Amino acid sequence: MRILSLFTFISSLALFVNAQRFVRFISTDNREYYGDAILPGGTTDAAKSTHAHVIKGDILGDFEITDEVKKIKKLLSPLPSERVRTVRCVGLNYVAHINETDSKIPKWPILFYKSFTALNTPSDPIPVTEGYQTQGDFISKMDYETELVIVIKKKAFNISDDEALDHVLGYTVGNDVSHRGWQIERGGIPQPQYSMGKGADGWAPWGSAIVSTNIIPDPQKLNIWTKVNGVMMQNETTANMIFGVKHLVSFFSMGTTLMPGDVIFTGTPSGVILGKANPVWLTDGDVVEVGLENVGTCTNTMRHT
Numbered sequence: 610m611r612i613l614s615l616f617t618f619i620s621s622l623a624l625f626v627n628a629q630r631f632v633r634f635i636s637t638d639n640r641e642y643y644g645d646a647i648l649p650g651g652t653t654d655a656a657k658s659t660h661a662h663v664i665k666g667d668i669l670g671d672f673e674i675t676d677e678v679k680k681i682k683k684l685l686s687p688l689p690s691e692r693v694r695t696v697r698c699v700g701l702n703y704v705a706h707i708n709e710t711d712s713k714i715p716k717w718p719i720l721f722y723k724s725f726t727a728l729n730t731p732s733d734p735i736p737v738t739e740g741y742q743t744q745g746d747f748i749s750k751m752d753y754e755t756e757l758v759i760v761i762k763k764k765a766f767n768i769s770d771d772e773a774l775d776h777v778l779g780y781t782v783g784n785d786v787s788h789r790g791w792q793i794e795r796g797g798i799p800q801p802q803y804s805m806g807k808g809a810d811g812w813a814p815w816g817s818a819i820v821s822t823n824i825i826p827d828p829q830k831l832n833i834w835t836k837v838n839g840v841m842m843q844n845e846t847t848a849n850m851i852f853g854v855k856h857l858v859s860f861f862s863m864g865t866t867l868m869p870g871d872v873i874f875t876g877t878p879s880g881v882i883l884g885k886a887n888p889v890w891l892t893d894g895d896v897v898e899v900g901l902e903n904v905g906t907c908t909n910t911m912r913h914t
């Protein structure tokens with residue numbers, strides 16, 4: 610009896626510790642699964658995973674990581690878009706990015722929203738519809754922004770910085786796709802208009818995996834980057850955030866309930882096209898990879914539609 614309960618205790622402990630890299634995927638039977646990604650040797654990038662342990666239940670509630678292993682045919686975004694009630698995004702959260710855009714360091718986090726229809730898988734094209742393409746002298750100024758993305762696990766209202774991480778499921782990487790023409794030129798200078806410049810369908814690719822807070826106890830020391838067609842364009846560390854993960858979660862919970870499944874894009878480091886002396890904007894066919902250390906990559910192609 611005693612040995613049995615000790616065994617049960619140890620195995621439930623193992624189950625708890627094992628919740629690591631939450632993915633959602635289509636398998637070879639063409640069905641959708643949640644899973645715990647099995648990393649191939651020599652990488653921590655779940656985008657490279659070919660198999661996952663099937664997760665039964667709800668990753669935002671009670672769930673179980675099973676022994677059943679399924680082959681991954683296609684990785685989806687880690688949660689269906691409809692389960693994400695609110696996509697919060699932070700502007701101007703890294704000093705070098707503030708410098709390159711001639712902006713001022715904000716005293717409080719700058720918040721804007723995207724619709725959940727902006728969410729995109731970690732591999733599908735980023736659609737650039739006609740209204741965002743070049744029309745005469747209004748240039749299609751498409752830009753990338755790599756960002757650490759926080760995924761909320763349980764309701765948070767009026768919580769402190771110290772309580773914040775208890776409400777976080779984990780972290781992933783996302784691309785805050787931006788059209789600088791709609792954001793700035795047509796944004797009512799001097800105030801930018803973030804939502805028209807950043808909120809179109811498919812303009813928030815995220816994933817592949819939500820990496821749990823067990824694996825990443827400290828989100829403020831991760832290398833974060835963007836490559837365009839294989840060339841490094843952004844490469845900094847989340848240590849440079851002005852407002853860190855804990856403070857963002859606590860600050861946004863002021864008078865507002867953060868819901869399970871809500872995501873927070875935490876702002877981009879320096880190196881965006883907007884900051885360059887001779888900008889070469891993203892165009893049809895450009896491949897954009899955003900990456901975060903210990904989390905992996907999310908790679909999407911710009912597609913004029």
Ligand SMILES: *[C@@H]1O[C@H](CO)[C@@H](O)[C@H](O)[C@H]1NC(C)=O
Binds near residue numbers: 704705708
């Ligand atoms: C930002 O610009 C200021 C003023 O030019 C400079 O002192 C500072 O080193 C810059 N910081 C970064 C992180 O680039």
Ligand SMILES: *[C@@H]1O[C@H](CO)[C@@H](O)[C@H](O)[C@H]1NC(C)=O
Binds near residue numbers: 767
């Ligand atoms: C917010 O939290 C603080 C500190 O715990 C507490 O004093 C205050 O009453 C709370 N406010 C609301 C609106 O719940």
Ligand SMILES: *[C@@H]1O[C@H](CO)[C@@H](O)[C@H](O)[C@H]1NC(C)=O
Binds near residue numbers: 844
């Ligand atoms: C990116 O930054 C990391 C950490 O500072 C560094 O090790 C790496 O060499 C950089 N890569 C490139 C291509 O600049």
